Amino acid sequence: MVRETSLSVDNLIAPFFVCEGKGVRHEIGSMPEIYRFSVDTLLGAVKEIHSLGIPALILFGIPDKKDAVGSEAYNPDGIVQRAIREIKSAIPEMVVITDVCIDEYTDHGHCGVVREGRVLNDPTLELLAKMAVTHARAGADIVAPSDMMDGRVRAIRGNLDENGFPDTVILSYAAKYASAFYGPFREAADSAPQFGDRTTYQMDPGNSDEALREVLQDIEEGADMVMVKPALPYLDIIRRVRETVHVPVSAYNVSGEYSMIRAAARQGWLDEERVMMETLLSIKRAGAQNILTYFARKAAQILQK
Ligand code: PBG
Numbered sequence: 001m002v003r004e005t006s007l008s009v010d011n012l013i014a015p016f017f018v019c020e021g022k023g024v025r026h027e028i029g030s031m032p033e034i035y036r037f038s039v040d041t042l043l044g045a046v047k048e049i050h051s052l053g054i055p056a057l058i059l060f061g062i063p064d065k066k067d068a069v070g071s072e073a074y075n076p077d078g079i080v081q082r083a084i085r086e087i088k089s090a091i092p093e094m095v096v097i098t099d100v101c102i103d104e105y106t107d108h109g110h111c112g113v114v115r116e117g118r119v120l121n122d123p124t125l126e127l128l129a130k131m132a133v134t135h136a137r138a139g140a141d142i143v144a145p146s147d148m149m150d151g152r153v154r155a156i157r158g159n160l161d162e163n164g165f166p167d168t169v170i171l172s173y174a175a176k177y178a179s180a181f182y183g184p185f186r187e188a189a190d191s192a193p194q195f196g197d198r199t200t201y202q203m204d205p206g207n208s209d210e211a212l213r214e215v216l217q218d219i220e221e222g223a224d225m226v227m228v229k230p231a232l233p234y235l236d237i238i239r240r241v242r243e244t245v246h247v248p249v250s251a252y253n254v255s256g257e258y259s260m261i262r263a264a265a266r267q268g269w270l271d272e273e274r275v276m277m278e279t280l281l282s283i284k285r286a287g288a289q290n291i292l293t294y295f296a297r298k299a300a301q302i303l304q305k
Pocket of ligand 1: 100101102103147181183185186255256
């Protein structure tokens, strides 16, 4: 009766990896029960989360061809663009969010254009803006830039507006840390950087004020919603952001957070269901209205009971 926070299925956003081919349903080694789907098999999985009442999903593309500038990322007929069209035509009310970042599409695995071993901010903006428009044109409701280049929200907003997509929402991965918790995702998306790391564009885990600067800058540039990522090691950041801004705040309960709970549960060391629900509730209590989580389907099943 007096509980302050409760978790609802409306808070959940389910991530999906989509790849080329037909009939593909390939389980990620480090993420039990999380799969790479081809577009045809993806639809069945999306229908399942829809029937559980999950309102939204986020798509990550795994193209067959990668190159230095991530061309497949902004191919109007690319893997994510096709997946969006299929999902929106089968289930129009499903909110489709897309990850806007070129790391899954570049052969070097970085989130930006690389020259002489450096990741360049400004030349990357145009590619991200182009990518976002192809997603909007395919029917995406929300585009979510996860690259952490400075100025990307303004570039994306401008290009969406110019191309007739003023209503496409921007959910910015505003405070995204250079985290070791992304390890299993990089296996899933085959996007580990081939040299160096992401510390020139993602945030230092020691910084908290900087998160507020990043968030405020993205809102100033036109972000409609902001995200903190990862979630569990950064609950303090979620809380500070929630108290500083008045746009919806999301948190990404990332791959490593999922894998460690699954791994401990497999060993019999943790009660998986209870730890999962406590984790998600805590992320919400910290201040996140929406949680991107690989637990979405399982949590929705429990919430439905
Ligand atoms: C970049 C991106 C990453 C994740 C989401 N978007 C990987 C990275 O920055 O290396 C990680 C998500 C997760 O770990 O679940 N496109």
